[in-house]
Amino acid sequence: MSIISVLNPKGGSGKTTISTNLARSLHEQGHSVLIVDSDPQGSARDWHAASEDNPIELVALDRPNNVKTLASMAANYDYVVIDGAAKLEDMIAACIKVSDFVLIPVQPSPYDIWAASDLVEFIKARQEVTDGSPRAGFVVSRIVEGTRLGSDVRTALDDYALPVCDTTITQRQVYPQTASEGLTVFDADNAKARAETTALSDEILAMLA
């Protein structure tokens, strides 16, 4: 069992979109997966409720104290994907503590990357007392198709000295379109979106191995 948290205090970075699609990608590969919605805003809950036959199970955890109970629940699954809360330091700290891997989605803008600095500090402080756990890495999210990562974005990411996934998640209508029906890109006719999502989950599994 591994716990993957998708965290970034900044709203709109793509946490919920990536959590739901990543969870489904792991499910497509035959793993048992639980999504944990740790955001009181409840976007993942809304997504889950929008489809009657969602193949992924979801639980909501609103209070940091409840995160501690997650380990026993998680034991029944191959992977637990936690959709992170915005601006709730206690919740984010609790998620970091239980995670094996923290995925940090960032939009390709230096402002968004600079805004991740407190989170990165927090993760590194935790890694120091635990001999490197949780591992962590960035994924650039919502990049416009056909554009390359600007050198300002690369430099800003390099400064954090955390791995950056080779896979980027592109800004595509299929993500909100499928989300509105409680679905994922695996339910849509969009091979590029499926391919990038699968590549991301493969990269994360490789980093966890």
Ligand code: ADP
């Ligand atoms: P967060 O959970 O970090 O606040 P969301 O996943 O809810 O971010 O994304 C914020 C908004 O951007 C939502 O409206 C979502 O549908 C949209 N969005 C996120 N990722 C993408 C993407 N790759 N392509 C298009 N729209 C996206």
Ligand code: MG
């Ligand atoms: Mg969200």
